[in-house]
Amino acid sequence: MEPYKNILTQPIVDMHNVSIRYGKDPEILSDINLTLDKGSFHFLTGKSGAGKTSLLSMMYLALKPSSGTVTVFGSNIGYTSREDMAMMRRKIGVVFQDFHLLEHLSAYDNVAAPLRVRGMSENEINKRVKELLSWVELDKSLDKICSTLSGGEKQRIAIARAVINRPEILLADEPTGNVDDDIAFKLMKLFVELNKLGTTVVIATHSTDLIARYNYPQIHLENKKLKIIPALRRIKNADQF
Amino acid sequence: MLINFKMRQQTELPLKEDKANFFLQISTGVSVFLFSMVLAAYFMTSSVIASWNRAIIDGMTVQIMPSTQAISADEEKVRIGKVIHFFENLDGVEKVALVKEKQIKRLMAPWLGANADIEALPLPKLLNVHLKNGKTFPFEKVSEDLKQDFPYASMDNHGLWLKKLVKSATSVKTLALFVLLLVLSASILSIMYAITTSLKVHQNIIEILHIIGATDNYIAKQYARRASIVGLASSLVGTLTGIIALRIISHLSSGLETGLIGSASLSATHWMVLVSVPIFAALLAMCTSFWCVKHNLKEMY
Numbered sequence: 001m002e003p004y005k006n007i008l009t010q011p012i013v014d015m016h017n018v019s020i021r022y023g024k025d026p027e028i029l030s031d032i033n034l035t036l037d038k039g040s041f042h043f044l045t046g047k048s049g050a051g052k053t054s055l056l057s058m059m060y061l062a063l064k065p066s067s068g069t070v071t072v073f074g075s076n077i078g079y080t081s082r083e084d085m086a087m088m089r090r091k092i093g094v095v096f097q098d099f100h101l102l103e104h105l106s107a108y109d110n111v112a113a114p115l116r117v118r119g120m121s122e123n124e125i126n127k128r129v130k131e132l133l134s135w136v137e138l139d140k141s142l143d144k145i146c147s148t149l150s151g152g153e154k155q156r157i158a159i160a161r162a163v164i165n166r167p168e169i170l171l172a173d174e175p176t177g178n179v180d181d182d183i184a185f186k187l188m189k190l191f192v193e194l195n196k197l198g199t200t201v202v203i204a205t206h207s208t209d210l211i212a213r214y215n216y217p218q219i220h221l222e223n224k225k226l227k228i229i230p231a232l233r234r235i236k237n238a239d240q241f
Numbered sequence: 242m243l244i245n246f247k248m249r250q251q252t253e254l255p256l257k258e259d260k261a262n263f264f265l266q267i268s269t270g271v272s273v274f275l276f277s278m279v280l281a282a283y284f285m286t287s288s289v290i291a292s293w294n295r296a297i298i299d300g301m302t303v304q305i306m307p308s309t310q311a312i313s314a315d316e317e318k319v320r321i322g323k324v325i326h327f328f329e330n331l332d333g334v335e336k337v338a339l340v341k342e343k344q345i346k347r348l349m350a351p352w353l354g355a356n357a358d359i360e361a362l363p364l365p366k367l368l369n370v371h372l373k374n375g376k377t378f379p380f381e382k383v384s385e386d387l388k389q390d391f392p393y394a395s396m397d398n399h400g401l402w403l404k405k406l407v408k409s410a411t412s413v414k415t416l417a418l419f420v421l422l423l424v425l426s427a428s429i430l431s432i433m434y435a436i437t438t439s440l441k442v443h444q445n446i447i448e449i450l451h452i453i454g455a456t457d458n459y460i461a462k463q464y465a466r467r468a469s470i471v472g473l474a475s476s477l478v479g480t481l482t483g484i485i486a487l488r489i490i491s492h493l494s495s496g497l498e499t500g501l502i503g504s505a506s507l508s509a510t511h512w513m514v515l516v517s518v519p520i521f522a523a524l525l526a527m528c529t530s531f532w533c534v535k536h537n538l539k540e541m542y
Contacts, residue, residue: 060452082539083456090454100449104255113253114453161453 010074011035012169012200013059018068020054028054030224032068036202038168041195043211044204046221052204055221056171059202060094061085073168090118093162095172097204099154101161103147107138110146111160118165132160135190137183151178159187163194170194173204188214253450254443254460256467261435261442265468265526266475268431273479273522274486276424277515281487283417284511290410297400297407301380302340303328303368306393321366324394327387328370333378340367428522429529432472436464436533440541447538461534465527472526476519484515 013036021027029051036042046052057063058070061077070077073088080088094100101110108129115125133139136156146154155178162170170191176184188210195201202219205211211218218229256262305324308317321339328337345367346359353359372378384396440447450460487507507515 062448062452086451086454086456089452092454094452100445100452102253102446102449104258105253109253113450116253117450117453117455117459165454 010038011071012038012040012073014069014071015058015065016069016071018058018065018070020051020058020063021066027066027224029221029226032226034219034226034228036169036200038200039195039198041192041201041214041216042203043214043216043218044202044221045206045211045218050221051224052221053173055219055226056094056173056202056204059169059171060092061089090114090165091168093165093167093170095155095158095162095170095175097173097177099158101146101154101157104145106143106145107133107149107153107157108142110157111164114161114165128164129160132164133157136160136187152180152183155179156183156187159190163190166194166197167199169200169202171202171204174206175203176205176207176210184210252463252466253455254446254463256439256443256463259439259442259467261439262467262471265432265435265471268435269428269472269522269526270475270479270482272424272428272431273476273518274483276421276428276522277480277483277518278486279417279420279424280515280518281483281507281511283414283421284507284514286410286414286417288506288508288511290407290414293403293407293410297403299399300369300371301399302397303370303387304395304397305366305368305391306395307363307365308393320393321368324387324391325368327390328368331383333373334370335373336371338369338371340369425525428525432468432526432529433533436468436530437537439464440534440537444541447541457535457538460538461531464534465531468530469523469527473519473523476522479522480515480518483518 013034015032015034018029018032018034019027020029032055034055044052044055054063058065058077059072061072061080064070064077073091075084075088077085102113105113111129111133112125115128130139130142133142136159138153138156138160141149141153146157149157155175159172159175162172172191175191176187179187191201191203192214203210215231217231220227220229303324305321308320312320325337325339328334342359345364346357349357349359349364353362380396380398380400384398387394387396447460
């Protein structure tokens with residue numbers, strides 16, 4: 001019975017005794033243990049410099065831990081080949097606070113990039129990109145070069161690019177920071193819908209409003225350590241953090 | 242719709258606008274020009290060496306001095322015939338031919354003028370003796386026998402002095418090969434420099450591409466494609482310039498009395514190799530950039 005149970009409950013991200021330091025600087029995160037199950041939804045919180053970006057970087061395979069083990073999709077990233085890492089990244093959507101867009105390309109090409117990387121046909125790309133850009137209300141800005149767009153528009157392109165591949169993990173760093181309330185609500189609705197379809201979602205945010213509105217557990221980083229605050233307990237004891 | 246669709250099929254890396262392109266174009270163009278010139282020199286030297294080697298293997302010239310006494314034309318024919326007969330009976334000789342007066346006149350023209358009456362001059366008769374391939378010919382013994390039987394005839398073995406020329410020309414050929422390798426190495430290094438610079442310039446874009454799941458091959462292919470286009474275009478210019486320069490040199494040298502290096506010409510195969518240099522350059526640029534990108538990406542991330 002045990003192996004059967006393991007397959008069903010195998011975490012999508014598993015961090016064991018993970019520490020991160022850059023060069024000879026002091027540790028940013030120390031002895032972190034975290035398990036994210038498939039289909040879970042978490043907010044990632046903590047003060048600026050608490051290590052949120054570093055934790056997310058490990059999840060999207062851009063950073064290897066200084067010590068400890070990080071397992072994503074069942075593979076220890078310390079022993080995964082570059083080719084396999086690329087294949088794994090295709091199943092992860094990332095939204096950055098500063099967008100990380102290809103500024104010289106159009107909105108269309110930015111959103112199409114993850115599909116082109118996968119070698120999808122241009123017909124299929126055309127269909128999917130137009131549909132998604134229409135959904136984020138950017139269908140009239142398809143051919144506009146990203147560097148000419150506003151912060152809010154860039155934010156929506158970044159989100160469209162992150163979700164176009166229907167990722168298994170969606171990581172977002174302040175995804176609603178640059179958009180108005182209506183768009184923010186719409187984007188959160190998109191994340192929730194994706195989560196219902198099985199996508200594991202982690203959203204890094206400082207917005208207490210956002211956290212309060214959605215009843216999801218919180219990964220909180222403080223003093224190099226990680227605490228999980230379950231959704232219900234957090235609501236009951238919201239003042240503790 | 243089609244135009245719009247095609248326009249959207251672009252690469253993520255803005256390599257077309259890369260400043261390193263200009264450097265790559267100039268360095269490839271100059272390298273290919275030099276490569277074509279040195280390659281042509283290499284081919285020409287090879288042709289000369291081959292023709293000299295053929296001359297060494299092929300045979301020798303026999304000189305029959307005119308008689309000191311006045312003799313009739315028939316007696317002269319007999320004198321020459323005896324020498325021809327002497328060589329025809331030797332083992333290893335394939336053919337003996339008397340050099341015609343017309344040919345001697347042409348050979349002497351630079352000294353005597355085109356309209357000189359050479360029949361009135363006491364010029365020696367010449368025999369071209371062609372040897373059989375692969376046979377060792379006892380030059381010294383034959384020379385002594387000839388001297389003994391026909392004191393008015395003497396042998397001129399081309400090999401004795403041509404061998405020295407072949408040796409010098411082989412050194413020139415080796416030098417040309419070394420210069421070719423040098424130009425090739427310089428080209429590879431300049432491509433690598435341009436690619437490394439470009440990778441640093443586009444580091445942010447490459448990071449984004451990696452995050453969205455691009456493999457190193459995907460990124461390397463974009464560089465390889467661009468390098469092959471730049472390589473082909475600039476090497477076409479380089480080769481064309483080289484061919485024009487060769488034609489000019491060939492035209493200018495045609496007015497000179499080349500004599501020994503008269504055989505320094507390019508064959509059809511040589512021209513084909515020269516014309517295919519841009520394709521080779523494009524392939525080299527493509528492979529070098531692909532390998533260089535893959536290697537650097539491994540080092541960078």
